[in-house]
Amino acid sequence: MNVVFSFARFAKNMYNAGLNQRNPITLPFNFLLNFSPVFIWLSIFKHAGLIPTGIRPNIHSKFAFFADQFLFGDYWHELAVQFPNNTSKLFFWSFVSSTAFLLAFLVCLPLAIWYYIYYVKHVNYNPLEWFANIFHYPRSHKQRPIHKRLRTIFIPFALPVFTFVMLNIDHFFAYQSDANFTKTKDLLAWFSYVILHLTAPILTAVYLYVFQPPGTLKCFGFALGLQNIAGVFTHLLIPMASPWFTHLYGINDTEHVNYTQEGFAAGLIRVDSHLGTHLNTKGFHMSPIVFGAVPSLHSAIAFQCFLFLISRSTSLKHRFSNVGNLSLNNNDSSTFKLNEEDSEDDADNNNTVSMVGPNDLEMEPLSAIVSADALDERSPSPSSSLTVSSNERNTSNDGSSVINHNANKKPLQFVHLYHEDTQFTNKWIFKVINEGLVPKFWAVFYITLQWWATMYLDHHYRFDLFVGVLYAMTSFIIINWFVLQPKVLKTWIHIRLGDQVDTRNEARTFGMRVFCGSKMEWFFDPLA
Structure with a gap:
């Protein structure tokens, strides 16, 4: 009972x-509103076959093949198969051009942008993670400068070279040869390409809804929809052929380059033979966009999941444990505000008590600051969200400085929504996931598996997958900069600081609301 x-x-x-x-x-x-862009994309894709062929653009059946060979290298010697008379010359130039592409565009260009942002413009915050000090705590007690932290370097500056390296590693294991094809690999590739392609975005959405601030899921849905709508319009305006087309008909084929060409399941035909079905074969024959190789939406969707899991998964830091008995009132003179303009809300929260640890969140020391009000008027810059004016920094009610000349910093104080039982939260099972590594691991594993499966099944080139990554990154940056950081996370932090009244019960995540008052509530708190 x-x-x-x-x-x-x-x-x-x-x-x-x-x-x-x-x-x-x-x-x-x-x-439906939150995921309306996704539904718009699905509708466009489904009805693409209704577009009259007479007004459709020309099909570029060779472009993706050459881009793949000369931007990523001809490791499979495909140029020798398609052009046997110029084997050595084409093979040599494929590696010259791919090396130049790697060094110039994937290493030097991101490095130059990183140097310009942090050493020329002297930006002292993460442009993509305005609240990095709040959600991502350093593993060591020594806080590294913002521009030298792994998170800042990896997203987005190291992502292009990471993508290049991982695509070529997957490419090596996806070699199109009967000797490389096995039943186990076929089923694994099918599971990733079909099953995970459908379920991974749903699982990512569930994770964001359960563990992250309200509104994060909407941003994920809009990011997915934006990239997919842009992708399907690219398929319609600049149609390109998949690798199976080249392998089946040859690079110089013109007979089958038309809009009456049926789709082909490629490597998934082997899966049908293993499972005794024809679902994959029939499904791809009925595809409304046969020449929709670039960008790969399989890659774009997987990479969007990757970006949200990597960027939003936080470290569990036991911030609200009562170890040390450090209890400060929320209206204490040492409490920092996200904005000066929000001080009027203090009267509603004077009785709020916050428990903080000795190494709790610290304000990012900025060398040159103007007033927060002035910054707010100029742009939604994160510096306006996380800094206070120089006057506020140098004065307090007791006459002592909030941040002294030795750069000793006082922690922000969040509303204490629950009591953390440290005997429970320090159990080994929680220590395993204490750094938020589980979602990060699965994000890297999934994107690596999906890239391999897509090439193994002969559905996309490395070029297709890379362009899908670019679409995902662009969509992520747009939604992150204009919605997630300034609208969702900033508002939520205001509420958790007690600067805004929580009229809609949004201080807690879904998981916190479900387990409210129990020992597990802390587990679902991004600030825990």
């Missing part, structure tokens, strides 16, 4: 946490 009662109570908590002051009628409409 206790089990039934506990399950019923849990189900009730799930229902109430999901509604969160909404009603069952408006909730589906809210979901």
